[in-house]
Amino acid sequence: SSLTIPPPACMLRPLEVPFRYLFGPGPSNVPPRILAAGARPIIGHLHPEMYEIMNDIKKGIQYAFQTQNNMTIAMSGSGHAAMECAIFNTVEPGESVLVAVNGIWGERVAEIAERMGASVHTMVKAPGGVFTNEEIEKALAKHKPVLFFLTHGESSAGLAHPVDGIGDLCRKHNTLFLVDTVASLGAAPIFMDQQNIDILYTGSQKALNAPPGTAPISFNERACQKMFTRKTKPVSYLLDMSHLSNYWGNDGKPARLGTVSDLQAFCTGLISKTSWKHHKEVAEYLWTGLEDLGLKLFIREKDLRLPSVTTIAIPQGYNWREILQYIMKHHQMEMTGGLGPSINMVIRVGLMGYNCQKRNADLALAALADALRNCKKSKA
Ligand code: GLV
Incomplete structure (x- = not known):
């Protein structure tokens, strides 16, 4: 008998994986x-x-x-x-x-x-x-x-x-x-x-x-x-x-x-585990930057916030999906929405392990500021 299923052309193409900033809840970029x-x-x-x-x-x-x-x-x-x-x-x-x-x-x-x-x-x-x-x-x-x-x-x-x-x-x-x-x-x-x-x-x-x-x-x-x-x-x-x-x-x-x-x-x-103190410092830097953008953090009490994954309450007058799509398209950066019961409630930014650096927090804040300027809904 002969092969009736031809080899798929896609298997002959070289594998291409784009670089992305993985600033969601994981996976995180690997050093x-x-x-x-x-x-x-x-x-x-x-x-x-x-x-x-x-x-x-x-x-x-x-x-x-x-x-x-x-x-x-x-x-x-x-x-x-x-x-x-x-x-x-x-x-x-x-x-x-x-x-x-x-x-x-x-x-x-x-x-x-x-x-x-x-x-x-x-x-x-x-x-x-x-x-x-x-x-x-x-x-x-x-x-x-x-x-x-x-x-x-x-x-x-x-x-x-x-x-x-x-x-x-x-x-x-x-x-x-x-x-x-x-x-x-x-x-x-x-x-x-x-x-x-x-x-x-x-x-x-x-x-x-x-x-x-x-x-x-x-x-x-x-x-x-x-x-x-x-x-x-x-x-x-x-x-x-x-x-x-x-x-x-x-x-x-x-x-x-x-x-x-x-x-x-x-x-x-x-x-190469990054320390608790380092995650806390970078998270606090991110939290301050988010508040400076006029955003509200979903967990009000600082001591209860997860240092690795920060949740932002969805800002009024915006569609969270548009914000995330904008950031992916223009900044090659992943942030995510809520998951399960928190869907439609939050945007999530994760800076963990290797990604947990103040300069990455700056990149995330710049991307969010850009999205806030460009994604405002014309009618609520
Ligand atoms: C995955 O682990 C998530 O929190 O979305």
């Missing part, structure tokens, strides 16, 4: 040194050098998370992979899960937990809303969840949610405390062990400066106890921590499973 690490030769996933790289990465994540947890790995996949891994491994069908929803990520977790058959309870606030420890304790007492989920860096709302004291409440109520730091790790302080966080995960493509596709996650002893004494198997084979922990050499048994990922590039990104 040349880290891009170069990703271009190093491929080695086998079971070669000794790969295990050395993985051990170094594990130490890097333990540092970035401020944890001594042995069960610390970087998994292949986006932040969603880590989100599903955390839930699939620690929750069995029918068990109670409590989710704080104040933006898109709580909504996602509630849906994921529902899909795997958990009994899901939500505490819901408008995007950017803050849950008090009293409200959380009341809900823990009422729903007796095996797992409580909170987003530390709510990128859809631009909120850095306080975490102190919640881990202790979860211990008191025999609940595992799961925290999402995809948009905040490296940009805002988090102390996994000191804050009694049982499961913590993040993504590679935001303040950590690496390409998308790797998600660090860590489980403490309490979380391991729950996930390794479960009666049913996790619903996902790929995300089953009994396999992943074996590959990472965390279970003390000979390795039997491999995954392929861009771990080398990730490793280089991790150790």
Whole structure:
């Protein structure tokens, strides 16, 4: 038989990827040194050098998370992979899960937990809303969840949610405390062990400066106890921590499973982590510049603002889509609108990792000023 499908002409064209300023909520621009690490030769996933790289990465994540947890790995996949891994491994069908929803990520977790058959309870606030420890304790007492989920860096709302004291409440109520730091790790302080966080995960493509596709996650002893004494198997084979922990050499048994990922590039990104102080300084510089343009910040209280992703209330008399299209067309710059419940409420500007520099804040402010001059609607 002959080939009836001809080779596609597009495959013969050279690949072209334009340069863009990625000043949205991520992915962020990746510095040349880290891009170069990703271009190093491929080695086998079971070669000794790969295990050395993985051990170094594990130490890097333990540092970035401020944890001594042995069960610390970087998994292949986006932040969603880590989100599903955390839930699939620690929750069995029918068990109670409590989710704080104040933006898109709580909504996602509630849906994921529902899909795997958990009994899901939500505490819901408008995007950017803050849950008090009293409200959380009341809900823990009422729903007796095996797992409580909170987003530390709510990128859809631009909120850095306080975490102190919640881990202790979860211990008191025999609940595992799961925290999402995809948009905040490296940009805002988090102390996994000191804050009694049982499961913590993040993504590679935001303040950590690496390409998308790797998600660090860590489980403490309490979380391991729950996930390794479960009666049913996790619903996902790929995300089953009994396999992943074996590959990472965390279970003390000979390795039997491999995954392929861009771990080398990730490793280089991790150790170049930009400091919390630096993100705060650049964010404050950006916030002042935005207010000087007459823009209003969506999160009023400075201490609750996420340093990596800033949310601007959509200015009156403008269409946010027009502003974003204008900035992309004339400044080759990505900013984004809201996400999930914050859609039509905000414009989001992210300056994280390598992009977190005052001169980038100046570029973003100039682009916004230009858009404000040129995108005013003729009629409201
Ligand atoms: C993505 O992570 C976002 O916040 O849009």
